[in-house]
Amino acid sequence: MIAIQIDDVDIGALIAAAKKHGTGAVVVFDGVVRDDGITEMELEAYEEVAVKELEKIAKEAINQFGLLHVDIIHRIGRLTVGENILIIIVSAGHRPDAYAGSRYIIEEIKKGVPIWKKELTRDGGRWVPGEHGHGKGHG
Amino acid sequence: MIAIQIDDVDIGALIAAAKKHGTGAVVVFDGVVRDDGITEMELEAYEEVAVKELEKIAKEAINQFGLLHVDIIHRIGRLTVGENILIIIVSAGHRPDAYAGSRYIIEEIKKGVPIWKKELTRDGGRWVPGEHGHGKGHG
Amino acid sequence: MTVKIRFFARFRELLGTDIMTEVAPGTMFTPLITSIARNNPAGYAAVFDEKGAFHEFVILMKNGKRVELSDAAKTPVIDGDEIAVFPPVAGG
Amino acid sequence: MTVKIRFFARFRELLGTDIMTEVAPGTMFTPLITSIARNNPAGYAAVFDEKGAFHEFVILMKNGKRVELSDAAKTPVIDGDEIAVFPPVAGG
Numbered sequence: 001m002i003a004i005q006i007d008d009v010d011i012g013a014l015i016a017a018a019k020k021h022g023t024g025a026v027v028v029f030d031g032v033v034r035d036d037g038i039t040e041m042e043l044e045a046y047e048e049v050a051v052k053e054l055e056k057i058a059k060e061a062i063n064q065f066g067l068l069h070v071d072i073i074h075r076i077g078r079l080t081v082g083e084n085i086l087i088i089i090v091s092a093g094h095r096p097d098a099y100a101g102s103r104y105i106i107e108e109i110k111k112g113v114p115i116w117k118k119e120l121t122r123d124g125g126r127w128v129p130g131e132h133g134h135g136k137g138h139g
Numbered sequence: 140m141i142a143i144q145i146d147d148v149d150i151g152a153l154i155a156a157a158k159k160h161g162t163g164a165v166v167v168f169d170g171v172v173r174d175d176g177i178t179e180m181e182l183e184a185y186e187e188v189a190v191k192e193l194e195k196i197a198k199e200a201i202n203q204f205g206l207l208h209v210d211i212i213h214r215i216g217r218l219t220v221g222e223n224i225l226i227i228i229v230s231a232g233h234r235p236d237a238y239a240g241s242r243y244i245i246e247e248i249k250k251g252v253p254i255w256k257k258e259l260t261r262d263g264g265r266w267v268p269g270e271h272g273h274g275k276g277h278g
Numbered sequence: 279m280t281v282k283i284r285f286f287a288r289f290r291e292l293l294g295t296d297i298m299t300e301v302a303p304g305t306m307f308t309p310l311i312t313s314i315a316r317n318n319p320a321g322y323a324a325v326f327d328e329k330g331a332f333h334e335f336v337i338l339m340k341n342g343k344r345v346e347l348s349d350a351a352k353t354p355v356i357d358g359d360e361i362a363v364f365p366p367v368a369g370g
Numbered sequence: 371m372t373v374k375i376r377f378f379a380r381f382r383e384l385l386g387t388d389i390m391t392e393v394a395p396g397t398m399f400t401p402l403i404t405s406i407a408r409n410n411p412a413g414y415a416a417v418f419d420e421k422g423a424f425h426e427f428v429i430l431m432k433n434g435k436r437v438e439l440s441d442a443a444k445t446p447v448i449d450g451d452e453i454a455v456f457p458p459v460a461g462g
Contacts, residue, residue, distance in 0.1 A: 254461025
């Protein structure tokens with residue numbers, strides 16, 4: 001499941017579904033709205049392009065690390081502290097591939113998927129600067 | 140929650156409980172019985188010592204990576220293909236610490252916690268050899 | 279000829295989004311965005327520098343494909359194109 | 371003086387576990403395990419080599435603390451001790 005969506009997901013159910021034949025390790029990354037003195041976070045995506053980018057990243061991770069299953073769910077809209085922003089679930093035969101594949105996916109998402117976050121505070125809001133000045137090529 | 144137990148756990152509920160103040164990333168490792176032509180797996184632990192070792196590893200991981208929360212649940216008894224063997228849940232402010240802390244914990248468990256696995260096949264069974272010839276000092 | 283311009287994040291707050299605009303045949307990417315951005319000084323300053331060039335961090339797309347800043351002045355837009363202009367991404 | 375001997379995994383299958391045994395004062399770790407293991411040739415061969423020394427992969431504990439193989443012959447056991455003997459661990 002690759003999705004950009006408002007709704008949260010049931011991580012337990014996704015883990016169960018990720019246990020494809022041959023799975024020995026499942027790694028879940030759950031990115032959460034951190035309490036940095038904010039009231040809420042607002043997320044926005046260039047959805048059509050972001051979904052395609054996520055699909056491309058998932059495919060690359062599957063090829064590169066021999067993953068047996070990949071889910072990437074990136075939420076948009078208004079989220080409060082502690083809510084899930086991004087859930088990545090990968091399964092592999094062995095743990096090194098599961099960890100490396102999971103890490104690869106999050107780093108690629110940070111680099112090049114058109115999604116933006118605004119931290120809302122009592123005084124207003126602030127767009128979170130990207131980790132990379134330039135975004136990766138999307139072409 | 141640090142435990143050696145027969146029963147499975149609700150990973151979704153543990154993730155929710157792991158979101159301590161300041162959490163920005165939760166990483167879950169779920170080790171699963173892999174279908175290596177086996178019917179079941181039987182796990183055995185030197186329970187009192189294993190729990191103490193897991194507690195020590197959790198404490199070291201918290202200190203070393205600034206983790207905000209750690210759960211380690213290692214199951215024993217008979218497990219079938221696809222069942223959870225080991226669940227590690229860690230939370231941290233940022234993802235590098237969450238990934239590194241999770242990985243540290245699984246590697247330390249593999250090295251030195253007195254738990255054994257026997258793969259049961261139609262022809263009998265086979266004790267899984269340890270990854271390290273010597274186990275770590277437990278003293 | 280109609281094209282759609284989508285700004286995102288900070289640019290969207292200043293300049294709006296899903297802007298449908300009529301363009302003459304042969305219109306290039308850069309002047310199109312320039313003309314739209316001119317409507318809002320803060321929006322213009324967010325996207326362009328003092329010399330009227332895109333800030334080096336701006337990301338451009340045409341129909342979901344990246345257009346390099348250095349190619350924007352010579353990239354034509356045609357009827358039905360979807361143009362996207364956005365600041366560095368910050369997902370995850 | 372009574373001590374409890376716990377074997378695990380393959381050793382347990384061959385030699386049993388939670389063995390309560392009477393020992394004379396001054397009994398050392400190695401002869402105690404040797405005497406117990408003698409009851410089962412396959413079990414003995416699993417724990418000891420042909421010269422009667424512990425296989426180098428064997429792990430020993432007294433009351434939950436590691437006892438090095440090189441110290442086992444000179445480590446006494448006392449009343450109430452829990453002795454553990456096991457092969458390399460394979461958890462996770």
